[in-house]
Amino acid sequence: MSGTPSRPVDDSERALGFARASMSRWLSPALLLDTAVRVGISELLGSYADKREAMAALPAAPPTDLSGQDELWFDYVSDLGDGFDSTYTMASLLAAPGLELDGSPAPRGQLLVMGGDQCYPTPSITGYENKLIGPYRAALPTAPPGPDGQPAPPKLFVLPGNHDWYDGLTAFMRVFCQRSTIGGWRTEQTRSYFAVKLPHRWWLLGIDIQFDSYIDDPQRRYFLDVAEQMQPGDAVILCSAKPSWVSTGEGNAEAFAVLDYFERTVIRKAGARVRVSLSGDLHHYARYRQADGDTQKFTAGGGGAYLSATHHLPEHLVLPPPASRAPSKTDPPAHYQLETSFPDARTSRRLAAGIVRLPAFAPGLVGLLGGIHLLLALVIGATAGAGTPRAAGRLDAIADGLRDASTGALFAGLVDNVPGLALSLGVLGAGVALTKSGRTARGLAAGAAHAVAQLLLAAGLLAAVVAVAGPLPGTWLLAGVLPLVTVLGGLAAVELLAGYLWLADRFAGLNTNELFAAQGIADYKNLLRLHIGPDGSLTIYPVGIRRVPKRWRFTPHAAPGEPWFTPVDRRVDPFLIEPPVSIAHGGLPAVPYQHARGDDAEPASS
Numbered sequence: 001m002s003g004t005p006s007r008p009v010d011d012s013e014r015a016l017g018f019a020r021a022s023m024s025r026w027l028s029p030a031l032l033l034d035t036a037v038r039v040g041i042s043e044l045l046g047s048y049a050d051k052r053e054a055m056a057a058l059p060a061a062p063p064t065d066l067s068g069q070d071e072l073w074f075d076y077v078s079d080l081g082d083g084f085d086s087t088y089t090m091a092s093l094l095a096a097p098g099l100e101l102d103g104s105p106a107p108r109g110q111l112l113v114m115g116g117d118q119c120y121p122t123p124s125i126t127g128y129e130n131k132l133i134g135p136y137r138a139a140l141p142t143a144p145p146g147p148d149g150q151p152a153p154p155k156l157f158v159l160p161g162n163h164d165w166y167d168g169l170t171a172f173m174r175v176f177c178q179r180s181t182i183g184g185w186r187t188e189q190t191r192s193y194f195a196v197k198l199p200h201r202w203w204l205l206g207i208d209i210q211f212d213s214y215i216d217d218p219q220r221r222y223f224l225d226v227a228e229q230m231q232p233g234d235a236v237i238l239c240s241a242k243p244s245w246v247s248t249g250e251g252n253a254e255a256f257a258v259l260d261y262f263e264r265t266v267i268r269k270a271g272a273r274v275r276v277s278l279s280g281d282l283h284h285y286a287r288y289r290q291a292d293g294d295t296q297k298f299t300a301g302g303g304g305a306y307l308s309a310t311h312h313l314p315e316h317l318v319l320p321p322p323a324s325r326a327p328s329k330t331d332p333p334a335h336y337q338l339e340t341s342f343p344d345a346r347t348s349r350r351l352a353a354g355i356v357r358l359p360a361f362a363p364g365l366v367g368l369l370g371g372i373h374l375l376l377a378l379v380i381g382a383t384a385g386a387g388t389p390r391a392a393g394r395l396d397a398i399a400d401g402l403r404d405a406s407t408g409a410l411f412a413g414l415v416d417n418v419p420g421l422a423l424s425l426g427v428l429g430a431g432v433a434l435t436k437s438g439r440t441a442r443g444l445a446a447g448a449a450h451a452v453a454q455l456l457l458a459a460g461l462l463a464a465v466v467a468v469a470g471p472l473p474g475t476w477l478l479a480g481v482l483p484l485v486t487v488l489g490g491l492a493a494v495e496l497l498a499g500y501l502w503l504a505d506r507f508a509g510l511n512t513n514e515l516f517a518a519q520g521i522a523d524y525k526n527l528l529r530l531h532i533g534p535d536g537s538l539t540i541y542p543v544g545i546r547r548v549p550k551r552w553r554f555t556p557h558a559a560p561g562e563p564w565f566t567p568v569d570r571r572v573d574p575f576l577i578e579p580p581v582s583i584a585h586g587g588l589p590a591v592p593y594q595h596a597r598g599d600d601a602e603p604a605s606s
Contacts, residue, residue: 013554015556016134016138016564017129017134018129018130018133018134018135018137018138019130019134020084020130020134021082021083021084021087021130021131022083022084023082023083023085023086023306023520023522024082024083024120024121024305024306024520025361025362025364025520026121026306026514026517026518026520027358027361027362027364027365027514027517027518028362028364028365029364029365029367029368030364031121034121034122059190060190060191060222061188061189061190061191061194063194063195063196063197063203063226063229064111064155064157064188064194064195064196064197065196065197066110066111066196066197066198066199067197067198067199067200067201068199069199070199070534071199071531071532071533071534072110072198072199072531072532073106073107073108073109073110073529073530073531074109074110074111074112074113074204074529074530075094075108075109075111075112075113075527075528075529075530076112076113076115076239076278076300076527076528076530077090077094077112077113077114077115077300077302077303077527077528078114078115078116078117078161078241078279078280078281078300078301078302078303079115079116079117079161079280079281079283079301079302079303079304079305080114080117080118080132080303080304080305081117081118081119081120081127081128081131081132081304081305082120082131082304082305082306083304083520083522084131084135084552085522085548085549085550085552086303086304086305086522086523086525086548087131087132087135087303087304088135088138088139088552088565089304089525089545089548089549089567089572090302090303090304090525090527090545091135091136091138091139091140092139092563092565092572093527093543093545093572093574094108094109094112094136094139094140094527095108095136095139095140095183095184095563096108097144099529099543099574101529101541101543101574101576101580102541102576102579102580106529106531106541108144108154109154109529109530110154110155111154111155111156111157111196112154112155112156112157112185113157113158113159113204113206113239113278114156114157114158114159114303115159115161115239115241115278115279115280115300115301115303116159116160116161116162116163116164116241116242116279116280116281116301117161117162117163117164117241117280117281117301117305118131118132118158118160118161118163118164118172118175118176119131119132119163119164119171120163120305121163122163122166122167123163123164123166123167123170123171123172124167124171125171125174125175127171128171128175131304132182133175133182133183136182136183136185137182137183138183138563138564138565139183139563139564139565140183140184140185140561140563141183141184141560141561141562141563141564142183142184142560142561143181143184143185143186144184144561153181153184153185153186154184154185154186155185155186155188156176156182156185156186156187156188157187157188157189157194157196157204157206158172158176158187158189159192159193159206159207159208159239159240159241160172160192160208160241161241161242161280161281162241162242162281165210169192172192173192176189177189177190177191177192178190184561191208191219191222192208193205193206193207193208193219193222193223194206195222195223195226197229198237198532199532199536200532200535200536200585201231201233201234201235201536201585202234202235202236202237202532202536202538202585203226203230203234203235203236203237203272204236204237204239205223205226205236205237205238205239205267206239206240207219207223207238207239207240207262208241209240209241209242209258209259214258215258215261215262220262220265220266223262223266224266227266227267227269227270227272228270230267230270230271230272231271231272232270232271232272233271233272233273234270234271234272234273235272235273235275235538235583235585236267236272236273236274236275236276237274237275237276237277237278237530237538238259238262238263238267238274238276238277238278239277239278239279240259240277240278240279241279241280241281242279242280242281243277243279243280243281243282243286243297243299244256244258244259244279245259245277245288245297245317245319245336246282246286246299246313246314246317248317248318248319248320248321248324249313249314249316249317250312250314253321253323253324253325254324254325256319256320256321256324257320257324257325259277260319260320260324264331268331273295274295275294275295275296275538275583276295276296276297276298276538276540276583277295277296277297277298278298278300278528279297279298279299279300279301280299280300280301280303281299281301282299282301282308283301283302283305283306283307283308284299284301284302284307284308284309284310284341284342284343284348284524284526285298285299285300285302285340285341285342285526285542285544285577286298286299286310286313286338286340286341286342287299287338287339287340287341287542287578287581288317288336288337288338288339289336289337289339290334290335290336291334291335291336291337292334292335293334294583294584295334295336296540296581296583297336298528298540298542300526300527300528300542302342302524302525302526302527302544302545303525303526303527304522304525306516306517306519306520306521306522307343307351307516307519307521307522307523307524308513308516309348309351309352309505309512309513309515309516310341310342310343310344310345310348311345311346311348311349311352312505312509312512313338313341313345314338315337315338316335316336316337316338317335317336317337317338318333318334318335318336319333319334319336320333321333339578340542340577340578342524342526342542342544342577342578343524347524351516351519351521352502352505352506352515352516353502354519354521355498355501355502355515355518355519356495356498356502357519358494358495358497358498358501358518358519359490359491359494359495359498361518361519361520362494362518365490365494365497366490366491366493366494367490368490369489369490369493369494369497370485370486370487370489370490370491370493371486371490372423372427372458372489372493373458373461373462373485373486373489373490373493374482374485374486374489375423376414376420376423376455376458376459376462377402377458377462377481377482377485377489378398378482379413379417379419379420379423380402380405380410380413380414380420380459380462381398381399381401381402381405381413381478382397382398382401382417382419383401383413383416383417383419383420396475398478399475399476399477399478402462402466402477402478402481403466403470403477405466407463410459410462410463410466411456411459411460411463413459414455414458414459424455427451427454427455428448428451428452428455429451430451431447431448431449431450431451431452431454432444432447432448432451433447434447434450434511434514435447435504435510435511436510436511437510442508442510443510446500446504446508446510450496450497450500450504453496453500454493454496454497457489457492457493457496458489458493461485461488461489461492462481462485462489465480465481465484465485465488466481468480468484469481469484498518501514501515501518502515522548522550523545523546523547523548524544524545524546525544525545525548526542526543526544526545526577527543528540528541528542528543529541529543535584535585536584536585537582537583537584537585538582538583538585539580539581539582539583540580540581540582540583541576541580542576542577542578542581543574543575543576543577544574544575544576544577545572545573545574545575546573546575547570547573548572549567549568549569549570549571549572550569551567551568551569552565552566552567552568553565553566553567553568
């Protein structure tokens with residue numbers, strides 16, 4: 001896996017050792033079933049066998065020390081292991097010797113942080129190879145030369161996201177925690193978390209919060225040891241796999257409890273301060289700025305996965321929220337304001353309307369819902385034909401039942417028999433479950449309305465098709481009705497689902513993630529290039545890509561070290577999403593830590 005030939009051995013892409021992947025089809029029935037099974041197993045086993053506890057037996061890598069440099073460039077990217085087009089586009093930017101940003105060159109980072117979800121939808125060695133290792137190796141096949149002309153591989157640090165956890169971190173540990181190479185990058189960590197000592201009293205900490213649940217004790221002890229090396233007034237860049245601060249603005253008062261606990265009991269206890277928080281998980285760019293300070297919180301999950309919406313982001317946050325069960329006893333809550341998002345809210349709403357193309361995005365779903373329409377047609381027909389004179393032949397009875405039944409009888413067939421009632425209740429349950437808010441009145445009403453609309457569509461479409469095919473004799477009626485019901489029903493049901501997703505997002509704020517995940521939008525990507533200058537200030541360059549190339553030319557005969565693919569249909573055109581964000585170190589005074597009752601108590605799992 002870590003063997004990286006300078007070029008492919010022949011002109012075939014098969015020599016690359018990986019397959020170019022397409023974007024995950026999130027409403028594909030097979031993918032949904034497989035992912036649901038893996039998620040269930042992972043959450044069950046994670047409750048009894050936390051892989052982080054086993055990591056305590058491995059030697060912990062000491063903090064990587066880069067503090068001796070006068071300045072340092074480094075990069076951050078997250079949510080990156082999905083379709084080749086988007087993943088390789090971002091890899092090519094990270095691999096390039098430099099980017100022209102804000103009128104001046106921004107050289108390639110000496111270290112790269114991958115912030116979570118390196119493989120979609122679930123992790124495996126093959127998945128990592130095809131969706132992450134292969135594209136990054138193709139973008140930077142060999143380590144670039146250093147000032148002395150010798151290979152100087154950029155350092156690579158990786159956090160696991162929830163998708164990396166779905167196999168209990170087994171593949172993650174094999175790929176990222178053995179100090180191997182991924183193309184020109186070299187992994188440094190031995191556990192799923194890390195610490196880097198940066199120039200001018202900056203620190204980079206990456207914590208593993210599993211499924212946003214808690215900080216395990218070996219990890220906490222590791223960071224307490226790291227904190228002993230900090231000095232009062234040091235500044236911290238804290239990386240986590242989920243922007244829990246956003247969840248607090250969406251009504252989850254306990255979402256920020258884990259990060260708040262870590263900051264209070266580890267970082268602020270050492271007299272240091274978190275000046276910048278970095279996270280992915282949400283596949284867009286968003287920046288929140290502290291209203292009465294200069295602390296910044298970035299969501300930068302644009303490394304390759306489908307685009308997430310921005311038009312429901314909360315404009316104002318209070319951290320920790322007053323409703324939290326474990327607020328700090330010493331520090332007042334901080335207020336944060338949304339400064340920038342990419343894409344902006346207006347563009348995000350416009351992109352939501354693309355769900356109208358859902359049948360093309362999820363052909364498997366068309367087949368599944370078409371099959372449900374077929375079952376409903378058979379059940380309704382069998383019920384209507386149960387008392388016909390030709391009931392001796394089952395198919396004849398169904399055909400005659402459909403031919404002779406009134407429209408009202410077809411609709412009644414959904415509930416006046418056991419099979420029809422069971423199917424109808426199944427559709428109703430699925431509709432409510434889809435909202436993911438079925439325990440609320442809003443979620444229950446939206447889900448039930450969608451399910452009833454699907455059932456009415458099934459009966460109404462069946463009545464229309466029977467009316468058209470009615471002249472067909474005998475069982476030939478079924479030969480005309482059943483294929484039409486399956487095909488038309490599948491298409492109509494998926495379009496109705498698309499309409500529900502759009503309406504639920506627009507008017508109830510529900511299913512926004514499903515609305516965008518179903519479209520698999522590969523465009524509107526982002527990464528962060530960060531620079532610690534000689535004066536100790538940190539400058540963050542938010543780099544965006546509006547459109548990623550969709551066609552690539554394989555270039556096996558290029559010079560050693562050159563990328564293996566070049567775009568054909570459009571150039572990769574990075575730009576600054578907003579002006580660079582500068583944070584002065586400023587010789588900050590120590591932040592006194594005052595022990596208060598309850599501050600060392602770990603919050604309940606969220």
